[in-house]
Amino acid sequence: MLCQNCGSAEATTHIKRIVNGEATEIHLCYNCAEHLGYANMFSGFGFNISNMLQNFFPEFSRALPTVDRSERCPTCGTSFEEVVRTGMMGCADCYGVFYDKLKPSLSRIHGRATHVGKSGVAQITAAESPKLEDTLTKLKDELKEAVDTQNFELAAKLRDEINAIEGGTK
């Protein structure tokens, strides 16, 4: 393949980067790569390809033995291992199938946010609804903090909320 910049020398440097959400692949010869500032890519500005994917899903590099990476999406056949390796989902249903495993990465990328803004015509519910256990744990943590900081008004309010949920589930 020839260099995309000068079109004359053989391309030896291949760069993938994401600008503006657009994945871009550039093939350059050594001279052009150096000239355009791609030669020293590992210390470069925002396109470190060497560990981009590991950065993307670091939880799984660490949690390798505990997460079952062979599970497949029944719709498109994509395995979780593939998702981690490529950073891409195979279909819309993958989000539902792998939701629990993805959650740490999703919240690292996006925070604890949920979607606000325009809604689609075809709404599917891939993500789970918030679990009561999670809500309870959160409220109990907040209660403990409120007591610790002697914010008793808030503590009383939280205690009522907890009682209401626990009463409802019993």
Add this chain to the structure above:
Amino acid sequence: MSKWYLLSGAENDVAISTKVAIARNVKGYNFTVKLTPDEKYEIADKIDDVLDEKLPGKFVSTPMNEVGRDLQISLAERGIVSPEFISFAEGRTLIMTEDESLSIMVCEEDHLKIQALLPGLELEKAYELSNTLDSVLDEELEFAFDKKLGYLTQCPTNIGTAMRASVTLQLPALAMRGQIGRLSATVAKLGLVLTGAYGEADNPVGSLFQLSNQVTLGISEQAAIENLKSISLSVIEQERALRKELMENLKFQDILWRSYGTLKNARVISFGEFMEAMAVVKIGVAEGEIKVKNENLNELIFTMQPATLNVENGRSLDRQIRDAKRAEAVREAFGE
């Protein structure tokens, strides 16, 4: 019909163009990475059918493997398609209006990337254009959407609104004063990213930068647009203030008039040299020292690029001939 970049937009002394891109995937199909070329063309056909019915005569649909290499690169030079989109052509289709302001890249990363491009700082208008087209298509095609995660995309970084809005800004004064590093650190804290438009990231050709939103989940389209707009305006004000200051400087005045001389007199000029001189001259134009219209300068950013010049001339030109043609066009723009 004039191409969008030949028109004049708001704040065009600094803001070159505005782009709003929305990624969508059709429900019932795997994501692009898992599709065969036939399935990709099937999606393009479905989009064509909806557009033919709802907005007849407005769009032209072209499979990328029917587009010559020069035109492919020219489309990328003008920001209509991504470099990735032309890296291979099979299965990919470009659907766009005659003025090229509204387009759909079919089966780039996601099934659809709906994109509106306008000159100057025109975020609301660009969003309005792409949003309307999105709604028309969603009604018939049904896009993959989840209540909590929003629009679902192949890459999990884009879920939510799946919208990237960006403003291309020409910031020669901030660049000359070494302010770009500080600026990108500041905008990063505000959920935006500043990158070079062409060439090196921190020292791009012609001091052209792209300012865009980073966050797609948990912020509405309107809020993201409003945020990007107000920060763009603040960057524009900073650039203007520094330009004023530079004009007081004799050394800068010398650089300015020499650059003007280059553009007015050169017989052969590369795109890089043109852009460097033009970025400096922009400051003189903004301060009223040099009488050329901003929109005429801005359109040259698109029309003077190598492949776009080839397309304009109907053939792949030798580099030297192309540089001569460019010099001629630039002299003309400067009223020779």
